[in-house]
Amino acid sequence: MTEARKLFVGARVRHLREQAGWTLQQLAQRLDLSLSYLSQIENNQRPVTASVLLKLAATFGTEVTQFSEEHDRRLIAELDCALHDRTLRPQPLQPATLARLVEQAPELVETFLVLYQRYQRLHEAYGEVIDRFYGQQGYIAPAAEPARAPVPWPHEEVRDHFNRRNNYLDKLDRLGEDFAKELALKPGQRSNALCQALQERCNVRVEFLSAHSDGLWLREYDEARRVLRIWPGLSDAQQAFQIATQFALLAHAETIESEVEAGGFSDDATRALARQGFAHYFAGAVILPYTEFLESARNARYDIERLQLLFHVSFETVCHRLSTLQRPGARGVPFYFVRVDQAGNISKRQSATAFHFARHGGACPLWHIHDAFAQPGRILTQVAEMPDGTRFFGIARTTSRGGGGYRSQRKWFAIGLGCELSHARELVYADGLDLNCPHTVVPIGPGCRVCPRTDCVQRAFPPADRKLLNTPHQESLISYRFADH
Incomplete structure (x- = not known):
């Protein structure tokens, strides 16, 4: 059984306490903790236990997940993505600045991200209206319906x-x-x-x-x-x-x-x-009852097919449940879960990790989940590195739903499940693999529109935050070259 990681939440506790207008002594009394113990928690000198975490959530009227490291890291990744949009600011913020923003003003960051998502939707709706009026052939087509509001x-x-x-x-x-x-x-x-x-x-x-x-x-x-x-x-x-x-x-x-x-x-x-x-x-x-399933998953070292046989469920059902095992005091490996169709559309995604999915423009073409359709039924593994240097170990396999007759409709998907590389050895799929070999690490990104990588030969679109080089007399495998090459 994996030992639970220590969780330090000092900055978040201090922020919530000050927002509520309480002194350290007042909060200690509400939590029924000693003043010195709470002071050590706020200064990140002591980690919080599961029982204290539940007390904090109840006292501040918030979710336990608001205190998780993965939650903060996911916010940082999404904020970094948004601020790579050159229409917002000419240069993205430094990672340390992003971390301070999330630490000191998480509610403001979440509000900004909601506004940015609505801005993107409005921008897309505007593009759809232009397409309907002018079309691809240059003629004016009637608008069948008004543009969607940016909600x-x-x-x-x-x-x-x-x-x-x-x-x-x-x-x-x-x-x-x-x-x-x-x-x-x-x-x-x-x-x-x-x-x-x-x-x-x-x-x-x-x-x-x-x-x-x-x-x-x-x-x-x-x-x-x-x-x-x-x-x-x-x-x-x-x-x-x-x-x-x-x-x-x-x-x-x-x-x-x-x-x-x-x-x-x-x-x-x-x-x-x-x-x-x-x-x-x-x-x-x-x-799939939580306690029984978590124990079985740990005993099977997260072998999905063994869990399928044990609980008589589908591959997708097991993967989906594995991504929800985040009960305080009894957490499983934090996974991301994603379901992709053959056109690359992500129809389901959720993450208990810092893994960042693109909201617009499709998933990274170097991600192994796309390769699963070429090898149906086979489990593929990949060590992938995001632009911020965080590495993930993932598996992918095809699955289908429907059928039951020759002419019955059937849906095909690729399922992806992954975790941070530090958890990989808990998975049976990592056995015998050299996880630290630099030649096997695949550099991926959240999506071409927001990916900062300058040397990717698979890039489908130029990023939103880079000025393209005008080099008509030069050509390479890299479709778009940037001013900082």
């Missing part, structure tokens, strides 16, 4: 909420785990027990859709008849997931609504998507 896309707003929580929702996670224990659920035999629980506790009967249905509807709830219809082509685990999702929406509606209110989502569509996301989270905790 967050629902899926991005919900995804950002999960990322701010380190992909861990304590109340829903514990509710799901307790429910699984209460029903004594066993892998491969979950759906019948959940059907019975849904009938007894919510007065909802489960029926199966026609075997001739196309499988596009996985779950359909008829509120008037109190009937939940499930596609029969689903496995036992998939049926259980859909039933547990509906159970959460009915039996834990109040808890889900409190999570929605706490999220402060911008509109009804986003709130509806958040409800579904929170219900899915509960269902995942029912299928």
Whole structure:
């Protein structure tokens, strides 16, 4: 079992205390700690324990994840990306300056990032309007609809909420785990027990859709008849997931609504998507209960295929759950999780690490997740280095959903899972690899638009913060050369 890393949160505690207008003595009394002990915490002379961390979160009315190192590092990475935009400032800030900003004014940094994201969306919407009016052939085309307002896309707003929580929702996670224990659920035999629980506790009967249905509807709830219809082509685990999702929406509606209110989502569509996301989270905790799954993952050294067999679930389900194991006092390896389609679109992403995903312009073409489609079903490994020097160890493999007939529609994805290099030896996939060999490290970036690398032959777009060289009499494999070459 991995020893928990020490966590120093002095700057964040001092900032929150001063913001609340409390003296050191007043905060010590609220936390029921000695003055000297709290002083040592604020000066980073002592790390915080799990119990003190929970007290701090409760006292300041914030999430435990607000005190995590990964949260700060992710903020630094996103802020650095934004400030590489030359339309904002001619030169990006130094890393030490970025770190001080995040340390001393995290709320201001988060507000700035929200504004920058809205600015980007407005810029993209403007480009779409221009394309609709002028088109690619130079003629004026009628605008089918007005440009979108620069508000967050629902899926991005919900995804950002999960990322701010380190992909861990304590109340829903514990509710799901307790429910699984209460029903004594066993892998491969979950759906019948959940059907019975849904009938007894919510007065909802489960029926199966026609075997001739196309499988596009996985779950359909008829509120008037109190009937939940499930596609029969689903496995036992998939049926259980859909039933547990509906159970959460009915039996834990109040808890889900409190999570929605706490999220402060911008509109009804986003709130509806958040409800579904929170219900899915509960269902995942029912299928893969936290304590049991974490212990099994550690014993298996995070061997995904072994965990698939043990819990009778899919490759993607295991990877998704591994990225949520961030319960205070019982944390697993902090992973990033990503799902990419064959066009390179990222349809799902979340991270309990400092790994930074591009929000616009596509993922880095050097990232091994794109190679997975050329070798379907095979697990690929990669040691990747981000522009700030942080190295990650990742795996990637293809997976598919749907099917069930020759003409049935099927979705293909590549799944990526990774962690910082310091955790790599905890994974079975790192066995026998020389993780420190410089020739095997692949320099990647968050995306071409914001990547500062000057020597990448795969660059698809020039970066937003660099002036291009005008060199018509010279040409190289590097498509865009910059003034500082």
